[in-house]
Amino acid sequence: MTQQITHTQLEEAVKQSPRKWVYLFSEGNASMRALLGGKGAGVAEMTNAGLPVPPGFTITTEVCNAYYEEQKQFPAGMWDQALAALQIVEAQTGKQFGGRENPLLVSVRSGAKFSMPGMMDTVLNLGINDETVQGLIALTQDERFAYDAYRRFIQMFSKIVLNTNPQDFEHILETYKQRTGAKTDAEIPAQALKELVVEFKQVAERASGQPFPTDVYEQLRKAIEAVFASWNNKRAIDYRNFNKIPHNLGTAVNVQSMVFGNMGSDSGTGVAFTRNPSNGEHEMFGEYLLNAQGEDVVAGIRTPSKISRLHEDLPEVYRQFLEIAKRLEAHYRDMQDLEFTVEHGQLYMLQTRSAKRNARAAIKVAVDMVREGLITPEEALQRVEPAHVYQLLLPRFDEAEKRKATAEGRLLAKGLNASPGAAYGKAVFDADRAEELGKAGVSVVLVRPETSPDDVHGMLVAKGILTARGGATSHAAVVARGLGLPCVAGCEGIRVSDSERLFRVNNSNSVIREGDDISIDGATGEVFQGRIQTVDSDFAREGDLQTLLGWADKVRRLGVWANADYPRDAQRAVAFGAEGIGLCRTEHMFMEQERLPIVQKMILARSPQERQAALDQLLPFQRSDFKGIFSAMVSPTTGEGYPVVIRLIDPPLHEFLPSYEELLVEVTRLETQGGHEAELQEKKAMLEAVGSMREMNPMLGLRGCRLGLLFPEINIMQTRAILEAAAELAREGKKLQPKIMIPLVGHVNELREVRRQLEGVAAEIARESGGAIAYKFGTMIEVPRAAVTADQIAPVSDFFSFGTNDLTQTTFGYSRDDAEGKFLLKYVDGLDVPGQKDKVKILPTNPFQTLDREGVGQLVAMAVAKGRHTNKDIELGICGEHGGDPESIAFCHEVGLDYVSCSPFRVPVARLAAAQAALHQSERDK
Numbered sequence: 001m002t003q004q005i006t007h008t009q010l011e012e013a014v015k016q017s018p019r020k021w022v023y024l025f026s027e028g029n030a031s032m033r034a035l036l037g038g039k040g041a042g043v044a045e046m047t048n049a050g051l052p053v054p055p056g057f058t059i060t061t062e063v064c065n066a067y068y069e070e071q072k073q074f075p076a077g078m079w080d081q082a083l084a085a086l087q088i089v090e091a092q093t094g095k096q097f098g099g100r101e102n103p104l105l106v107s108v109r110s111g112a113k114f115s116m117p118g119m120m121d122t123v124l125n126l127g128i129n130d131e132t133v134q135g136l137i138a139l140t141q142d143e144r145f146a147y148d149a150y151r152r153f154i155q156m157f158s159k160i161v162l163n164t165n166p167q168d169f170e171h172i173l174e175t176y177k178q179r180t181g182a183k184t185d186a187e188i189p190a191q192a193l194k195e196l197v198v199e200f201k202q203v204a205e206r207a208s209g210q211p212f213p214t215d216v217y218e219q220l221r222k223a224i225e226a227v228f229a230s231w232n233n234k235r236a237i238d239y240r241n242f243n244k245i246p247h248n249l250g251t252a253v254n255v256q257s258m259v260f261g262n263m264g265s266d267s268g269t270g271v272a273f274t275r276n277p278s279n280g281e282h283e284m285f286g287e288y289l290l291n292a293q294g295e296d297v298v299a300g301i302r303t304p305s306k307i308s309r310l311h312e313d314l315p316e317v318y319r320q321f322l323e324i325a326k327r328l329e330a331h332y333r334d335m336q337d338l339e340f341t342v343e344h345g346q347l348y349m350l351q352t353r354s355a356k357r358n359a360r361a362a363i364k365v366a367v368d369m370v371r372e373g374l375i376t377p378e379e380a381l382q383r384v385e386p387a388h389v390y391q392l393l394l395p396r397f398d399e400a401e402k403r404k405a406t407a408e409g410r411l412l413a414k415g416l417n418a419s420p421g422a423a424y425g426k427a428v429f430d431a432d433r434a435e436e437l438g439k440a441g442v443s444v445v446l447v448r449p450e451t452s453p454d455d456v457h458g459m460l461v462a463k464g465i466l467t468a469r470g471g472a473t474s475h476a477a478v479v480a481r482g483l484g485l486p487c488v489a490g491c492e493g494i495r496v497s498d499s500e501r502l503f504r505v506n507n508s509n510s511v512i513r514e515g516d517d518i519s520i521d522g523a524t525g526e527v528f529q530g531r532i533q534t535v536d537s538d539f540a541r542e543g544d545l546q547t548l549l550g551w552a553d554k555v556r557r558l559g560v561w562a563n564a565d566y567p568r569d570a571q572r573a574v575a576f577g578a579e580g581i582g583l584c585r586t587e588h589m590f591m592e593q594e595r596l597p598i599v600q601k602m603i604l605a606r607s608p609q610e611r612q613a614a615l616d617q618l619l620p621f622q623r624s625d626f627k628g629i630f631s632a633m634v635s636p637t638t639g640e641g642y643p644v645v646i647r648l649i650d651p652p653l654h655e656f657l658p659s660y661e662e663l664l665v666e667v668t669r670l671e672t673q674g675g676h677e678a679e680l681q682e683k684k685a686m687l688e689a690v691g692s693m694r695e696m697n698p699m700l701g702l703r704g705c706r707l708g709l710l711f712p713e714i715n716i717m718q719t720r721a722i723l724e725a726a727a728e729l730a731r732e733g734k735k736l737q738p739k740i741m742i743p744l745v746g747h748v749n750e751l752r753e754v755r756r757q758l759e760g761v762a763a764e765i766a767r768e769s770g771g772a773i774a775y776k777f778g779t780m781i782e783v784p785r786a787a788v789t790a791d792q793i794a795p796v797s798d799f800f801s802f803g804t805n806d807l808t809q810t811t812f813g814y815s816r817d818d819a820e821g822k823f824l825l826k827y828v829d830g831l832d833v834p835g836q837k838d839k840v841k842i843l844p845t846n847p848f849q850t851l852d853r854e855g856v857g858q859l860v861a862m863a864v865a866k867g868r869h870t871n872k873d874i875e876l877g878i879c880g881e882h883g884g885d886p887e888s889i890a891f892c893h894e895v896g897l898d899y900v901s902c903s904p905f906r907v908p909v910a911r912l913a914a915a916q917a918a919l920h921q922s923e924r925d926k
Contacts, residue, residue, distance in 0.1 A: 013077065013080040014081055014084075016077060018076060018077060020060075021059060021060055021078040021082075022078065022084075022085045023035075023040070023057060023060065024056075024057045025043050025047040025053060025057065025256075026044070028045075028047075029044055030044070035062065035252075036060060036061070036111070036252050037058070037110075037252035038111055038113060038115055039110075039353065040252045040254050042351055043254065043351065043352075045331075046352055049331070051328075053349050054259050054350070055088075055089045055093055055257050056254060056256030056257055057082070057085035057086070057088075057254075058111070058253070058254050058255075059253040061113065061250040061251060062250070063075060063228075063253070064250030064253075065248065065250040066078075072225070072229075082220075082255070083217075085255075086255070089106075089257055092257075097216055098216040098217070099135060100132065100134065100135045103127060103128070103135040103136060105127040105136075105258040106127055106256060106257055107124045107255070107256050108122065108123045108220070108223040108224060108254070109227070109253070109256070110227045110231070110251045110252070110253065110254075111251060112249060114243070115337075115353055115354065116236060116239055116240070117356060117479060118452075118456075118478070118479065120227060120233070122156075122160070122227075123153075123223040123226070124258065124293060125150070125153035125293075126216070126223055127220070127258075130214065132216070133150050134146075136149065144189065144193060145260070145263050145264075147194050147196075148193055148262055151197050151200055154197060154212065155169045155173075155200060157204075157223065158207070161225075163207075163208075164204055168203050168207070173185065173196070176195075179192070186262070186291050186292065220255070224255075227251065227253045228250075228251065231251045235454055235455075238457045239456055259343045259350075260293070260341070261292055261342060261343065262291050262292055262293050265291060266345045267291060267341075268288050268341070269289060269292050269339075269341045270286055270304070270339075270340055270341075271338070271340075272286025272287075272338050273286055274325050274326070274336045274338070274355070275355075275365055277337075277355055278358055278417065278419060278481065279361055279364065280357070280361035280368065280544075281364075284307055284308070285307065286306075286307035286338075287305060287307060288304055288307055288309075289304045293341075303470065303471055314345065317342050317345065317347050321347060328352050330374070332352070332354070333374045333375055334355075334369075335354070335365050336352050336353065336355055337352070337355035337356065339351040356478055357481060358388075358419055358420060358484060359389070359390075359391035359392040359484055360420065362384050362388045363384055363542075363544050363545050365383075366383040366548065367547050368544075378551075378555065378919055381548065381555060381912065381915050381919060382919060386886040386909045387886075390906070390908075392537065392545060393537050393539060393905060393908065394421060395422060395535060396523075396534060396537060397422040397519070397534055397535075398532070398533045401533040402528070402532060411526060411527075411528055412494065412505045412518075412527045412528060413491050414488075414491070414493065414525045415467075415468075415493070416471060416489045416491070417521075417522060417524055418471075418481075418487040418489035418525075419465075419481045419485060419522045421484070421485065422521055422522070422534050423443075423445060423463040423464025423520050423522070424519035424532060424534075425442070425464070425517065426444050426445070427466075427513070427514055427516050428458070428462075428514060428515075429447050429496070429498055429502070430458070430498065431459070432458065435460075435461055437461075438462060439461055439825075443463050444461070444462050444463060445462060445464045445465070445466055446458050446462040446465050446466070447466045448465075448468075449467065449468050449496045450467050450469040451467055460483065463486075464486040464487065464488075465486070465487040465488075466491060466527060467488070468494050468495065468503070470489045471489060471490050477489045485522075486520055487520075488520045488522060488527055491525070493507075493527075501513065516529070517530050518530070539575060545908070549577060549911050551915070552911045553911060553915075555919060556911065556917070556918050558889065558898070558899055558900055558914040559580065559898055559899030560579060560899065560901075560907055560911050561645075561900070562581055562582065562904045563901055563902060563904075564581050564583075564584060564629070565584055565586075566588075566628070567631065567632045570629050570632035571632045573904040573907055576905070576907035576908050577911055578642075578904065578907045579899070580642040580644065580737075581629065581643070581646075582645050582878075582883070583645055583647060583879035583901055584645065585647055585650070586646060586648060586718055587649050587651050587655075589621070589625045590649070591656070596656065600657060603653045603657060603689075604657075604686070604689050611711070611713060612713055615714065615717040619717055622717065622718060622721035623720075623725045624725075626722050627725040627729065629644060630644060630726060630729050630734075630736050631729065633736075634729070634735075639733055639734050639735060641737050644737060644739065645801060645901075646722055646741065647741040647780065648714075648718050648740065648742055649714055650703060650704050650744065652698045652703040652707070653702070653707065654690060654693040657686070657693070658690065660687070660691060660694060666683055667684055667687055699815065704743040704744025705744050705750045705754050706744065706750070708742070709753060712757050715742075715754065715757065716761050719758045719761045720761055723738065723761070723765045723773050723775060724765060724769075726773050727765065727769040727773050730769075731769075737774065738774075738775045738776075739776045739777075739778060740775060740776070740778070741777075741780055741799075741801055742758075743779070744782060745781075745783075745793065751779050751796050755796060777798055778799030778800060778801060778875070780800075780801050781793075781801070781803065781807065781860075782803030782806035782807045783807065784807070784810055784811055784859055787859035788859070791870045793867070794868075794870045795870050795871050797871070799874060799875035800877070801877050802878040802880065804851060804856060804878060804881070805881055808847050811852075811856045812855070816848055824843075828841070828842075829841075848881060850882070851882045851885070851887070851888035851891055857895075860878075864895050868896075876896070876898050877897055877900065878899075881902075883900040884907075886913035886916070889913040889914055889917055890920065893914065893918060893921065894917070894921070
């Protein structure tokens with residue numbers, strides 16, 4: 001088939017279409033990322049900058065969406081525009097697509113707005129058949145190269161387009177290598193490759209049930225369709241779900257003239273980063289292979305050389321590449337991920353995009369670029385993801401334990417330190433099994449000969465990744481860094497057997513089978529047998545992170561407080577930068593071993609006098625608890641105290657008693673055995689008491705302020721302990737800010753009555769101590785009625801703290817303890833529907849992890865507006881799990897809360913997320 005479409009006809013093809021579907025590289029630019037995808041926008045920008053980019057064109061993301069809307073048909077006019085653009089590429093290269101004398105081969109690559117490395121499909125060497133391969137031979141005088149390109153095309157096209165089993169081809173390839181004595185694919189001789197081509201086509205025909213396509217235009221059409229189809233393959237959907245990338249963006253398709261890195265020792269291909277993606281050091285980091293194509297590097301089939309060695313093999317290419325890399329980083333003002341090919345000594349740039357990097361690198365690069373004057377502190381804050389901060393503070397292996405493990409002979413092997421971090425878990429040898437175990441809560445390390453994009457669902461739940469082959473720019477390494485997972489790649493000291501589900505250690509009798517524990521250190525590349533103890537990171541020594549968070553503190557409006565129940569938690573929170581305690585749960589103090597018997601006496605008391613006697617015993621414990629918390633929250637230099645919100649007892653009393661079912665079993669046993677009358681009577685009394693307190697739905701039963709109203713002496717004891725502790729420290733010259741929170745208020749009269757009782761206690765303590773103690777009373781907004789009637793509650797409250805855990809439970813009607821294990825995660829992951837291929841998602845995210853803006857969020861917003869309307873001075877914060885979630889923090893900023901409170905380890909995350917929320921708001925207001 002021949003195509004006679006001139007440049008004028010290209011313009012006509014666009015005019016006759018409903019819109020422009022296809023852009024030559026010269027027609028795009030970096031600002032068109034949403035339309036052209038990251039890859040298309042990158043090659044367009046490089047083309048217009050005069051860099052050596054092979055000519056090509058991009059089919060837009062809009063075509064992908066239209067393709068699905070029109071039942072997997074190309075939209076009107078798209079194919080004509082693509083053929084017209086292809087004709088221009090032919091003119092630019094001087095080659096002819098499908099031509100016999102000077103054939104044009106092209107690559108067909110995906111490219112979404114947001115980088116999804118390896119998640120979608122690529123076809124290389126497209127346009128080759130029995131006729132054009134002869135043209136390649138005549139043109140290059142290299143029969144081996146031509147047939148190598150041909151067998152690669154058949155192998156890749158069959159896998160991507162015809163859905164054949166790639167193992168069928170790998171098995172044949174290994175057979176030919178053994179037959180010819182070739183150690184690598186590059187050593188297979190030309191005659192064997194010619195035979196391979198015939199056999200590969202037979203495999204493809206048997207698998208697909210149709211002859212392998214030889215019409216190059218049919219090849220192109222089918223490849224474009226396959227790339228669009230890969231937008232919705234399982235690994236791409238899993239990756240988008242994990243990274244919260246919208247599913248409606250679509251992928252672009254980039255059709256680019258091929259340049260060949262497999263044309264001999266003066267040719268090659270590589271991937272490089274303008275800075276080290278593992279530690280952020282300002283050095284070129286990457287790998288390359290001589291006489292290879294790009295997939296050989298990223299697939300991890302061969303272990304490549306470090307990019308620095310290119311200086312020895314192809315010095316002029318290396319010099320030119322360094323110059324281009326520096327220029328691109330300065331142009332984009334960000335670390336770049338570059339792909340390149342060298343054909344007979346000529347360098348070609350195939351891709352530039354913002355590089356995936358791990359947590360340490362992300363923070364260092366952002367801070368360094370501010371120091372270098374490339375970006376502003378505000379830009380640096382937006383370059384770092386909150387998850388990076390969390391990952392940087394994850395535990396690492398204890399060095400003494402590692403030395404001990406080495407001395408014991410448990411160091412198995414050492415590979416490339418592809419992505420830092422410490423991980424241990426059970427060795428698992430396939431992604432499906434890893435996904436199954438990981439979702440069940442088992443710690444797993446995914447072990448593969450090399451990973452392919454099809455493994456991503458297992459990688460998403462693994463604690464770490466170990467591969468026997470592949471380099472630091474292989475698919476496994478790139479994805480691991482993006483996910484913040486430790487990864488040891490190219491560990492050639494082990495031999496992985498998928499079929500046996502084990503790996504053997506070279507030069508050793510050691511064998512690790514599926515289910516055995518292993519530990520990997522992604523910072524050193526070491527692999528150990530068994531588990532190694534971890535230690536917490538040293539936040540104080542993370543200088544770049546401290547600098548970044550210092551900038552964040554200047555930008556954010558939201559205060560960042562912490563949830564802390566013990567002095568050690570409070571001290572850690574302050575070390576992480578917390579400005580107060582937003583939730584101190586007093587019931588945790590009751591559960592300590594020496595106190596629990598007293599608490600149980602208080603609960604089982606038969607008279608007010610007995611109950612008060614037990615509470616009198618508890619008072620010194622509680623006073624000591626609160627004194628410790630307050631002391632931890634006082635600056636040793638100024639004596640100024642941070643605010644501390646203490647929640648009065650919240651759970652139902654039966655939680656402090658033994659299980660009814662366990663007591664019943666014990667009583668039955670004692671009755672059967674006989675001879676234990678005293679113990680039996682004691683157990684029976686306890687069983688009767690516990691039985692009398694049983695509730696059908698204790699989470700909505702006698703707890704919180706309801707418990708305080710029926711048993712006010714408990715609240716009175718706790719309030720006395722809080723204010724007496726504050727009074728003691730005040731006499732030492734320390735200025736405190738105690739805030740007493742009354743939980744589970746649903747009606748203003750509940751808060752009014754509890755507050756009346758406790759104000760009396762405060763007045764009494766003031767008289768006893770000889771001076772008033774500054775304090776505030778507030779409530780937790782955690783049931784819908786409280787949010788709806790916030791205007792009535794606010795005049796009786798000094799502060800609101802949104803308890804969004806319970807507010808989510810009561811708004812959705814979900815019991816968190818039951819829902820997450822029974823159905824909620826299926827709501828998020830998707831339900832299997834009989835007769836339907838795709839899963840049906842009920843919820844976009846777990847509402848207990850990310851605040852439900854449309855439901856729970858509307859109640860919060862309503863309570864904020866109503867509360868401030870009747871009490872303009874009311875303080876507003878949040879202390880549920882959402883206080884440490886970046887998306888939820890952004891919502892808290894938008895509705896005007898004063899602070900968020902989260903676990904101590906999430907405080908640095910919240911500081912950055914609060915700054916980003918402020919910056920985003922500022923951008924919206926412009």
